Amino acid sequence: MKLELRGITKRFGSLVANDHIDLTVEAGEIHALLGENGAGKSTLMNVLYGLYQADDGEVLLDDEVQHFAGPGDAMAAGIGMVHQHFMLIPVFTVAENVMLGNESTKALGRLDLAAARAKVAEISSRFGFHVDPDTLVEDLPVGVQQRVEIIKALSRDARVLVFDEPTAVLTPQETDELMGMMRQLKESGTSIVFITHKLREVREVADRITVIRLGKVVGEAAPTASNAELASLMVGRAVELTVQKQEPTLGDDALVVEHLTVVDPIGQLVVNDVGFTVRRGEILAVAGVQGNGQTELTEALLGLQHRVQGSIMLDGTELIGERVRTVLESGVGFVPEDRNEDGLVGEFTIAENLMLDRSEAPPFVRFGNLQRGALADFARKMVEEFDIRTQGIDEYVQNLSGGNQQKVVLARELSRDLRLLVAAQPTRGVDVGSIEFIHKRIVAARDAGVPVVVVSTELDEVAALADRIMVMYRGRIVGIVPGDTPRDVLGLMMAGETPAEGAAA
Amino acid sequence: MSDPTEPRGDASAGGDLDPDVAIEEPGAIAPDPAPSRGAPSKPVDDDVPPPSKWHTMLRQIATGNALISVLSVVLALLVGAIMIAFTDERVQETAGYFFARPGDMLFAVWDSVAGAYTALFQGSVYNFRRDTFAAGIRPLTETLTFATPLIAGGLGVALAFRVGMFNIGGRGQMLIAASIAGWIGFAVDLPWGLHMLVALIGGLVGGAIWAAIAGVLKARTGAHEVIVTIMLNYVAFYLVSWMLRTPGLLQAPGSSNPKTPAMKDSAIFPGLLDWLAPGYNLHFGFVIALAATVLVWWILSRSSLGFKFRAVGINPNAARVAGINVKGMYVYAMLISGALLGLAGVNQVLGTVTTGFTAGIDAGIGFDAITVALLGRSTPWGTFAAGILFGAFKAGGFSMQAAEGVPIEIVLVVQSLIVLFIAAPPLVRTIFGLPDPSAKPKRRKSAKEVAK
Numbered sequence: 001m002k003l004e005l006r007g008i009t010k011r012f013g014s015l016v017a018n019d020h021i022d023l024t025v026e027a028g029e030i031h032a033l034l035g036e037n038g039a040g041k042s043t044l045m046n047v048l049y050g051l052y053q054a055d056d057g058e059v060l061l062d063d064e065v066q067h068f069a070g071p072g073d074a075m076a077a078g079i080g081m082v083h084q085h086f087m088l089i090p091v092f093t094v095a096e097n098v099m100l101g102n103e104s105t106k107a108l109g110r111l112d113l114a115a116a117r118a119k120v121a122e123i124s125s126r127f128g129f130h131v132d133p134d135t136l137v138e139d140l141p142v143g144v145q146q147r148v149e150i151i152k153a154l155s156r157d158a159r160v161l162v163f164d165e166p167t168a169v170l171t172p173q174e175t176d177e178l179m180g181m182m183r184q185l186k187e188s189g190t191s192i193v194f195i196t197h198k199l200r201e202v203r204e205v206a207d208r209i210t211v212i213r214l215g216k217v218v219g220e221a222a223p224t225a226s227n228a229e230l231a232s233l234m235v236g237r238a239v240e241l242t243v244q245k246q247e248p249t250l251g252d253d254a255l256v257v258e259h260l261t262v263v264d265p266i267g268q269l270v271v272n273d274v275g276f277t278v279r280r281g282e283i284l285a286v287a288g289v290q291g292n293g294q295t296e297l298t299e300a301l302l303g304l305q306h307r308v309q310g311s312i313m314l315d316g317t318e319l320i321g322e323r324v325r326t327v328l329e330s331g332v333g334f335v336p337e338d339r340n341e342d343g344l345v346g347e348f349t350i351a352e353n354l355m356l357d358r359s360e361a362p363p364f365v366r367f368g369n370l371q372r373g374a375l376a377d378f379a380r381k382m383v384e385e386f387d388i389r390t391q392g393i394d395e396y397v398q399n400l401s402g403g404n405q406q407k408v409v410l411a412r413e414l415s416r417d418l419r420l421l422v423a424a425q426p427t428r429g430v431d432v433g434s435i436e437f438i439h440k441r442i443v444a445a446r447d448a449g450v451p452v453v454v455v456s457t458e459l460d461e462v463a464a465l466a467d468r469i470m471v472m473y474r475g476r477i478v479g480i481v482p483g484d485t486p487r488d489v490l491g492l493m494m495a496g497e498t499p500a501e502g503a504a505a
Numbered sequence: 506m507s508d509p510t511e512p513r514g515d516a517s518a519g520g521d522l523d524p525d526v527a528i529e530e531p532g533a534i535a536p537d538p539a540p541s542r543g544a545p546s547k548p549v550d551d552d553v554p555p556p557s558k559w560h561t562m563l564r565q566i567a568t569g570n571a572l573i574s575v576l577s578v579v580l581a582l583l584v585g586a587i588m589i590a591f592t593d594e595r596v597q598e599t600a601g602y603f604f605a606r607p608g609d610m611l612f613a614v615w616d617s618v619a620g621a622y623t624a625l626f627q628g629s630v631y632n633f634r635r636d637t638f639a640a641g642i643r644p645l646t647e648t649l650t651f652a653t654p655l656i657a658g659g660l661g662v663a664l665a666f667r668v669g670m671f672n673i674g675g676r677g678q679m680l681i682a683a684s685i686a687g688w689i690g691f692a693v694d695l696p697w698g699l700h701m702l703v704a705l706i707g708g709l710v711g712g713a714i715w716a717a718i719a720g721v722l723k724a725r726t727g728a729h730e731v732i733v734t735i736m737l738n739y740v741a742f743y744l745v746s747w748m749l750r751t752p753g754l755l756q757a758p759g760s761s762n763p764k765t766p767a768m769k770d771s772a773i774f775p776g777l778l779d780w781l782a783p784g785y786n787l788h789f790g791f792v793i794a795l796a797a798t799v800l801v802w803w804i805l806s807r808s809s810l811g812f813k814f815r816a817v818g819i820n821p822n823a824a825r826v827a828g829i830n831v832k833g834m835y836v837y838a839m840l841i842s843g844a845l846l847g848l849a850g851v852n853q854v855l856g857t858v859t860t861g862f863t864a865g866i867d868a869g870i871g872f873d874a875i876t877v878a879l880l881g882r883s884t885p886w887g888t889f890a891a892g893i894l895f896g897a898f899k900a901g902g903f904s905m906q907a908a909e910g911v912p913i914e915i916v917l918v919v920q921s922l923i924v925l926f927i928a929a930p931p932l933v934r935t936i937f938g939l940p941d942p943s944a945k946p947k948r949r950k951s952a953k954e955v956a957k
Contacts, residue, residue, distance in 0.1 A: 302826070304825070304826065323828070323830075324825065324826070324827075324828040325828035325829075325830070327828075328827075328828045329828075334826065336826055341820075341822050341823070342822050342823050342826045343823055343826065344820070344823055345815075345816050345819045345820045345823050345824070346819065346820065347819050348815070348816065348819065352812070355812075356816060356823065356824075356827040356829075357826075357827035357828050357829075359809050359812050359813050359816075359827075359829065360809065365809040365812075368808050368809050368810065369807060369808060369809070370807055370808065370809060370812060372807075
């Protein structure tokens with residue numbers, strides 16, 4: 001089915017989220033929609049899916065103008081959406097999830113599960129999805145759950161499929177499988193809109209690429225375009241994708257972790273007998289698919305986890321059992337994985353957030369009194385130094401963009417005297433321009449002799465920063481390998497396979 | 506390696522407690538590259554429960570903007586006017602022949618409403634019918650007298666709000682504080698001034714400890730402070746009732762009534778306006794309430810403790826990651842909150858009702874304090890202003906009833922409506938055609954992203 005968006009304009013107050021966007025997706029085409037966070041991709045797709053009404057412009061399917069009052073209309077017209085966050089009910093089976101919202105019933109309102117099962121089996125075998133209709137969704141790996149979402153859309157005869165950032169939760173192998181499925185769907189005549197900000201995936205699978213910036217279409221590109229070309233289109237200026245960094249000047253062993261085990265509140269081993277060493281002036285990147293113990297590992301380093309055993313020695317001092325404040329005061333800088341949840345107080349100003357973990361002693365507190373003058377001076381300096389784009393230091397942090405919020409966190413942590421920096425997902429939800437800046441600052445910290453632990457699920461980031469790479473799977477270390485280890489090897493390791501050659505680096 | 510499932514006893518005081526069992530399957534977590542605020546996806550740890558929807562909502566209601574407060578009062582007075590008109594006999598009479606002579610009814614409506622609100626004003630601010638200024642201003646001093654415990658209590662509730670806690674236990678904390686201060690007031694012999702001070706401090710400590718029980722239970726076990734404080738209200742009420750019936754504790758000697766003896770003169774708050782003319786009730790308690798307002802302002806806006814309080818109140822997770830002792834803050838906040846509500850209780854027995862008290866000494870102030878804090882948006886000076894407004898309602902309500910025959914319940918209805926409107930900002934915004942402020946930061950945020 002051919003999808004055409006003509007002059008779609010969507011305003012929110014004075015902000016024009018979509019400004020006369022034209023987009024044509026031919027039948028049997030994979031059309032990538034590329035843009036930074038906040039560029040207007042999701043707004044556009046929500047207009048397409050009937051969640052928003054466009055202020056101007058029209059949606060055409062096979063050259064017929066459509067009027068969607070809601071997602072129901074869009075689905076009926078043949079548009080299916082695979083959301084970034086799966087809309088599945090974990091305790092239902094695959095078949096039950098697929099029929100949900102579209103239940104066919106027999107006499108007396110009994111559910112016709114058999115029909116749903118047959119449908120799942122049929123679609124599954126047609127595309128080689130290998131999904132068992134009777135498995136509970138919660139028992140399925142993430143990649144398979146995504147397939148259930150696809151089956152759900154296909155079961156409603158979707159002929160235009162929208163994938164909203166589908167690879168964020170997948171391992172590299174699962175991503176490859178997804179690419180395969182997308183190609184297969186395309187062969188069968190389904191049109192695909194693929195929303196992403198990952199350049200590599202776009203070039204791999206897309207037939208055509210439309211780049212959106214600031215709510216406008218800024219260009220079309222062929223999949224043959226280079227990463228640098230695409231990135232500069234997205235950002236609007238040339239971007240350095242690789243971080244310039246020197247060979248590390250290695251110092252002594254600074255952080256020595258041995259036999260570290262963390263148990264979660266329901267008694268599961270989330271970090272299982274982990275041991276590693278980070279030297280001064282070195283970046284150790286922890287790679288792995290989300291949810292394999294990296295979060296708990298970083299929290300254990302900071303003293304946020306309580307069911308912890310083993311040893312964490314920083315410069316010869318045991319950190320396990322210490323309170324968070326003590327750990328921070330001993331020189332550990334921490335960039336949490338979810339800055340909104342753990343790193344910032346949204347309704348605090350930039351200045352207040354900059355003193356969040358220094359609320360006990362000078363320079364910002366004397367005799368229980370806040371030193372507002374000293375704080376303001378410091379905040380202005382940090383805003384300058386870290387290029388935080390803001391109206392002023394008294395702006396609420398929640399009003400900043402993701403990249404600027406992260407710069408606030410980074411400014412706070414890097415401005416202390418650090419003996420270890422732990423950064424979890426330092427560039428998640430951050431625009432490309434800020435990523436560049438944040439990476440440079442992390443490398444600068446390393447070059448100043450600080451041992452750094454970076455946790456990332458993005459292989460690009462791992463490759464850009466790491467001197468050594470530690471891959472985690474199900475709470476264990478699969479291996480610690482050199483920073484220049486090829487992607488496919490890392491991908492296999494992230495799926496739990498021990499590398500063939502020596503794991504030591 | 507020993508059994509890893511065994512909690513490290515020394516790692517933390519709360520290590521062996523498990524208040525919220527968070528179930529999340531590894532591998533089934535969809536990470537959010539642009540995490541949305543207000544939708545906590547995971548509890549970081551068992552220590553600090555993630556801010557729930559309830560928490561977020563409570564905070565929005567308790568700390569929204571001042572405009573909504575003012576508009577809520579206006580709306581409530583409007584609805585109150587309708588009710589005054591409806592309950593007025595003259596209006597009901599004239600309504601019978603409304604279509605024949607509509608002017609009669611409209612006049613009656615105007616007459617009743619204007620009369621009632623004039624009486625309210627004259628009973629609470631200034632009475633023009635008095636000859637001298639000193640006599641004319643007496644209603645205002647009555648307002649301030651009524652406002653004193655409301656301000657103190659409101660500050661207590663507001664401070665707890667700012668730390669993310671809902672202290673409904675004002676009644677219990679007031680009763681305990683009143684009992685201790687009262688006992689010191691009538692049973693102990695001390696010189697003038699010192700007696701008052703000791704009784705005051707005793708009461709504050711009592712209120713603080715009573716509230717801190719809830720704080721400690723929340724910090725240690727995760728027990729919800731709302732439940733605990735409500736239950737402690739009952740415990741305090743029956744405890745005090747029992748003490749009031751037991752000779753040798755609080756009951757007046759030689760009496761069989763559940764009532765204490767009168768306070769000794771050396772413990773009573775001195776009147777502030779006795780030099781002007783006799784019969785003024787305003788007493789030193791108001792000065793203490795004013796000082797408490799300044800103190801709470803300093804704590805919240807200028808002190809390190811208040812910084813930590815506010816951080817915990819808005820985002821306990823981030824506070825904990827920043828090394829702030831969240832559990833400790835809960836306990837400190839409840840201590841201070843309880844002391845402030847205790848001040849309200851002490852004010853009652855040493856200032857307002859000095860002739861001995863019963864178990865009804867709290868006079869519902871513990872609950873009115875919640876309303877006051879809400880109306881004051883949990884800021885110290887907002888609470889101060891709201892306390893005075895509610896004091897005016899109390900003072901003026903009586904004269905409204907006396908002068909115009911308006912049932913005093915109308916005042917209570919107006920007070921309740923104020924809370925209702927404050928709790929439903931979208932309703933107020935719709936009525937007045939105001940834009941939704943929650944759309945604004947979003948717009949600003951996106952606009953800035955665009956601007957880059």
